[in-house]
Amino acid sequence: MQILNVILILFLILCALAVERTKDLLSAVIIFAAYSLVMAVLWLLLRSPDVAMTEAAIGAGVTTIMFVAVISRTRRMEK
Amino acid sequence: MDDLIVKYISRLIIPFIQLYGIFVIFHGHLSPGGGFPGGAILGASIILYTLAFGAERGHEKMPHRVSEKLESGAIIWYILLGMVGIWTGNQFLTNQAAGFPMGEIGAILSGGFIPLITLAIGLKVGSTMITLFHTMIKEEQ
Known part of the structure; x- marks a missing residue:
């Protein structure tokens, strides 16, 4: 379990x-x-499964969609 | 986006996402989760619908006036539940001393007004998320 932790970090x-x-x-x-x-x-x-659930729903789901919507309105490449 | 596979899969999977969100909201006082994660999951299901079927059908499914009323209504419901404590001579958001029935430990209907509060938070978070996304998409056109 320790090794898995280190790999993930x-x-x-x-x-x-x-x-x-x-x-x-x-x-x-x-x-x-x-x-x-x-x-x-x-x-x-x-x-803390509570925070994990929130992170999976907000961080991986909604934030990504918001960022993609913002990128579709501005330009894709960084200057 | 006009893709048959995406439409079919999202049509298949959205009821389960919403069922899971409702489960998380209603078991907020028993298991991990609660109003905020459950509401986020519910909002994400409608966002998935809008992404798969286009902005117009998404607006038809969840019009702006409905989500706006849900948002304001949920927070008013929360404040009224808190006001019950003041009404009975205690502090804001008093639970047991204000006369809410506690029920049996482990049952869905237990813990006084915590299920009702969690329901309000879930509706508020979900409708806020949908409103945010729909506003962002609408300005794009």
Whole structure:
């Protein structure tokens, strides 16, 4: 269980760095959704299923859709 | 978006999402979850419908006036339930001392007014989310 925790946190850090470095905003949003999903699993491992449920619904679902709607109204690539 | 597979799958899966949201809302005082996650799941189901079937049919399914009334009505319901405590001579949002029946531990109808409060929060969060998304989509056209 310890190893799974470490792997998930490493993936989380990798996702955060990738979001910061990606120039394509749509890809950044998708990576951010993956970040949210891993964060939800981590909340579950930290024994707070309440926050995990909220994170999976808001972080991975609604926030991604909102970001995609905003990108469709502005431009896709970062300057 | 005009895709048969997306439409069929979302038509198949939306009732289950909504059932799960209602389950989470009504078991807010018994199991993990509650008003906010349940309302978010309910709102996400309508957002999925709008994404799959287009903005017009989404607006038909959940018009702006209905979601607006749900939003305001839920928060008024919450405040009125809190006011019952003041009415009976206690503080705002008093539960047992204000005379709400506590019921049996573990049953759905237990915990005084907590199920009613959770229902109000769920409706508020879900309709707020739908209103936000529909407003964003509408300005795009």
